[in-house]
Amino acid sequence: xxxxxxxxxxxxxxxxxxxxxxxxxxxxxxxxxxxxxxxxxxxxxxxxxxxxxxxxxxxxxxxxxxxxxxxxxxxxxxxxxxxxxxxxxxxxxxxxxxxxxxxxxxxxxxxxxxxxxxxxxxxxxxxxxxxxxxxxxxxxxxxxxxxxxxxxxxxxxxxxxxxxxxxxxxxxxxxxxxxxxxxxxxxxxxxxxxxxxxxxxxxxxxxxxxxxxxxxxxxxxxxxxxxxxxxxxxxxxxxxxxxxxxxxxxxxxxxxxxxxxxxxxxxxxxxxxxxxxxxxxxxxxxxxxxxxxxxxxxxxxxxxxxxxxxxxxxxxxxxxxxxxxxxxxxxxxxxxxxxxxxxxxxxxxxxxxxxxxxxxxxxxxxxxxxxxxxxxxxxxxxxxxxxxxxxxxxxxxxxxxxxxxxxxxxxxxxxxxxxxxxxxxxxxxxxxxxxxxxxxxxxxxxxxxxxxxxxxxxxxx
Amino acid sequence: xxxxxxxxxxxxxxxxxxxxxxxxxxxxxxxxxxxxxxxxxxxxxxxxxxxxxxxxxxxxxxxxxxxxxxxxxxxxxxxxxxxxxxxxxxxxxxxxxxxxxxxxxxxxxxxxxxxxxxxxxxxxxxxxxxxxxxxxxxxxxxxxxxxxxxxxxxxxxxxxxxxxxxxxxxxxxxxxxxxxxxxxxxxxxxxxxxxxxxxxxxxxxxxxxxxxxxxxxxxxxxxxxxxxxxxxxxxxxxxxxxxxxxxxxxxxxxxxxxxxxxxxxxxxxxxxxxxxxxxxxxxxxxxxxxxxxxxxxxxxxxxxxxxxxxxxxxxxxxxxxxxxxxxxxxxxxxxxxxxxxxxxxxxxxxxxxxxxxxxxxxxxxxxxxxxxxxxxxxxxxxxxxxxxxxxxxxxxxxxxxxxxxxxxxxxxxxxxxxxxxxxxxxxxxxxxxxxxxxxxxxxxxxxxxxxxxxxxxxxxx
Numbered sequence: 001x002x003x004x005x006x007x008x009x010x011x012x013x014x015x016x017x018x019x020x021x022x023x024x025x026x027x028x029x030x031x032x033x034x035x036x037x038x039x040x041x042x043x044x045x046x047x048x049x050x051x052x053x054x055x056x057x058x059x060x061x062x063x064x065x066x067x068x069x070x071x072x073x074x075x076x077x078x079x080x081x082x083x084x085x086x087x088x089x090x091x092x093x094x095x096x097x098x099x100x101x102x103x104x105x106x107x108x109x110x111x112x113x114x115x116x117x118x119x120x121x122x123x124x125x126x127x128x129x130x131x132x133x134x135x136x137x138x139x140x141x142x143x144x145x146x147x148x149x150x151x152x153x154x155x156x157x158x159x160x161x162x163x164x165x166x167x168x169x170x171x172x173x174x175x176x177x178x179x180x181x182x183x184x185x186x187x188x189x190x191x192x193x194x195x196x197x198x199x200x201x202x203x204x205x206x207x208x209x210x211x212x213x214x215x216x217x218x219x220x221x222x223x224x225x226x227x228x229x230x231x232x233x234x235x236x237x238x239x240x241x242x243x244x245x246x247x248x249x250x251x252x253x254x255x256x257x258x259x260x261x262x263x264x265x266x267x268x269x270x271x272x273x274x275x276x277x278x279x280x281x282x283x284x285x286x287x288x289x290x291x292x293x294x295x296x297x298x299x300x301x302x303x304x305x306x307x308x309x310x311x312x313x314x315x316x317x318x319x320x321x322x323x324x325x326x327x328x329x330x331x332x333x334x335x336x337x338x339x340x341x342x343x344x345x346x347x348x349x350x351x352x353x354x355x356x357x358x359x360x361x362x363x364x365x366x367x368x369x370x371x372x373x374x375x376x377x378x379x380x381x382x383x384x385x386x387x388x389x390x391x392x393x394x395x396x397x398x399x400x401x402x403x404x405x406x407x408x409x410x411x412x413x414x415x416x417x418x419x420x421x422x423x424x425x426x427x428x429x430x431x432x433x434x435x436x437x438x439x440x441x442x443x444x445x446x447x448x449x450x451x452x453x454x455x456x457x458x459x460x461x
Numbered sequence: 462x463x464x465x466x467x468x469x470x471x472x473x474x475x476x477x478x479x480x481x482x483x484x485x486x487x488x489x490x491x492x493x494x495x496x497x498x499x500x501x502x503x504x505x506x507x508x509x510x511x512x513x514x515x516x517x518x519x520x521x522x523x524x525x526x527x528x529x530x531x532x533x534x535x536x537x538x539x540x541x542x543x544x545x546x547x548x549x550x551x552x553x554x555x556x557x558x559x560x561x562x563x564x565x566x567x568x569x570x571x572x573x574x575x576x577x578x579x580x581x582x583x584x585x586x587x588x589x590x591x592x593x594x595x596x597x598x599x600x601x602x603x604x605x606x607x608x609x610x611x612x613x614x615x616x617x618x619x620x621x622x623x624x625x626x627x628x629x630x631x632x633x634x635x636x637x638x639x640x641x642x643x644x645x646x647x648x649x650x651x652x653x654x655x656x657x658x659x660x661x662x663x664x665x666x667x668x669x670x671x672x673x674x675x676x677x678x679x680x681x682x683x684x685x686x687x688x689x690x691x692x693x694x695x696x697x698x699x700x701x702x703x704x705x706x707x708x709x710x711x712x713x714x715x716x717x718x719x720x721x722x723x724x725x726x727x728x729x730x731x732x733x734x735x736x737x738x739x740x741x742x743x744x745x746x747x748x749x750x751x752x753x754x755x756x757x758x759x760x761x762x763x764x765x766x767x768x769x770x771x772x773x774x775x776x777x778x779x780x781x782x783x784x785x786x787x788x789x790x791x792x793x794x795x796x797x798x799x800x801x802x803x804x805x806x807x808x809x810x811x812x813x814x815x816x817x818x819x820x821x822x823x824x825x826x827x828x829x830x831x832x833x834x835x836x837x838x839x840x841x842x843x844x845x846x847x848x849x850x851x852x853x854x855x856x857x858x859x860x861x862x863x864x865x866x867x868x869x870x871x872x873x874x875x876x877x878x879x880x881x882x883x884x885x886x887x888x889x890x891x892x893x894x895x896x897x898x899x900x901x902x903x904x905x906x907x908x909x910x911x912x913x914x915x916x917x918x919x920x921x922x
Contacts, residue, residue: 037626054602164900165498202900362823362879364850386697387877388628389825391852397475418823418850439625439663439881 032294032450039446045305053291053433059326060288062094062259070262090338092328094259098252106246117208118251130248132418152191159198169419173363184224185216195224198232201423209428211460212250212331261327262334270320276420277279279322280306280354283329290431298360305445317456326401339400340404350410352455355399361417365392370411391409411460470535494910506766507899514752514894520790521749523555523720524749531723536642538727548723551799551870553789555720566709575692578669579712580901581792583685590711613652613803619644620659630880636723645685656685659693673792690697720790731781740779741815744790751892759821766906778917787862801865811871816860821902822878826853831872846881872921
């Protein structure tokens, strides 16, 4: 087979970048094995996640929990003796849910309570709540086709499920989340007085999943909430039998003035080119009623752990390596934007950025955003990852928080874990520590450390 | 690239078997997509698993639960209108745990209770329990090196953890389980009066994991139990500080006479060669205190579902396809042996057998046991599986229950799911329905159906 492989290698577009010296390959294999062994036998990520999720707890931007999370992750990186640990000021939106929402399907005098959660950014209903007839649609087009006459004064109910047949659940989410993000304004443009959305999950259960929405400028502002998938099924069935069915909901959320918060950054100083940066990160904020274990406590502790692993293994980086906890991914992305702005204004050259924001599940690959040559170079490291289940390099993108670095020429990488369970917990009260597997979390951290090591050692060009 | 691929194809040892006509490839792709879509959108496996684990519940061989499981799975396959559903008589061991065990670390007058579970097949202690000093070892060699003088009259405590650095947790299990299976007799040969074993899991928690053991002929028979990993850590620490520490345990288990039970079989009759068989299966029995959701309720319902999927999609098999629920994998393998014996005596040619007994987790591949040509042929279907995350064909073996078919020339395949969480639950009370992800379970069932389809359509030679 040797001849064939050589022939392929000579002709392959990957050749120049993917073949590295046998000696390096051996050394890299050994070092990456050490990274994984250390993560799996003496890892700290699970313990950190326990504290972040159970002691710190929910941490929506602007909340006391978010401030506590900033302190905690800063303290952790100081205790780990990173070379430099600091905060970056970020002004963030400050939305609060207020008293627990109420929701009910109303059939004449019968009221059936259903699990409901205000969407992030929504306004409250009137104090007495909102009750109106319901019009169910699956798409914006269907809504527009109904015409304002049929929608006026009603609550629009978006009920298009995530497509369960998509293997990658993020694709299924992408195919449904317009209902939550833009649905309320689409509804109000047609005269609706309120909007409810089927929760973004493929499961049938009683747990509402929140998430951010944005009011389109010019459209009337109406209250919006998510109901559980079981409630959506029941409401849909009821409407078919009794079209005069009403929906009632009451919520008390409000948007307060922007609040001061922080990105949290810890670094290992580079030895050769300390003014060039490579970062690993996750976002520190979570929704207000969730421990945010998978979204994205996992990404935060994996990022700290990735840098810690290289440090305890005595690796001296060429570039300055940073673990970054971005604030406000959920409802504003202000942390990611502030981080990129700061990098630009300080002329900190960011060579590569890795993000973990798809849950602490078994890692399967990395998405890569870069030039074809950069992608090919990184994909050339596949062989070094195969022993660890990482088999998809280059499929998919980076991540929301690191996106703003893209225009600076930074290569963006996103950890791609198994996605099957992510939307069981996403933006919901059951996204708790007990849903995270220690080994799966550790494998993700080790994968990120290994990728960071290779990026640092070989660069991206 | 076409020329290169052709060149490789012409020289590759896989060529003859792996290249199939483009038209077939298209048709197979479409059909396999239908299998996955149906499993993910209208699958029955999760619902069946709920009944098997929550309504039927624990089902150790010889128990009323096992009898109920036989009835339930037979009834399900009848309701699904499989062509033929029948039971196969099997005599199985009948071990019972009796009253709940007690265990304690005893330091002078202080008693610290610890979670404990008798090993399957163990004898009881005396009625008043067993109390003795403890000798901790990691290996049989270490035990033998101590000599009978130091071991006599003591309880041997096997405390070698599963190696957390093995990516494949089954390898870590394989490297530690000798302590449970053969440890009691190794200990008694050296004069020990009892044996306790660290639970087979990489987690540190308070849940004891049982499992089968066997007494070596000629060795004195002593009671044996597993203690939780936290208890093992505590005992080990205590022994270092106070070597005179004793351990106390009391258990009431006993082995009753063998009992009648059954394998449960449902089939779709083959159209071309009905006297040739292809089977998918899992084992119906579980440990007595576990719902057996991952071990192996999942494998049972996936097997039924795999056959159901082909049936509802209107596939007319060439060979007779069977879903087989083997009884008694946990403590005797009598079902697997009886099945193979029956196949042989009835001259039923078994071409291929698939087993799922590694949990209902995201499927990653299939192990294959066959001739090199058979393996190569099956591995040549890789491309048809890649869209579904199945990327490891041919790594690993078949399964315990189908092993006895091997000498009949049957090609053996084992579904290989992600293994990271399996030993968190294995043989323990937390192996319950809520630990199974609907989508992960369904993907496994679909993968088995797709493999069964390809085996049936193309054969193994």
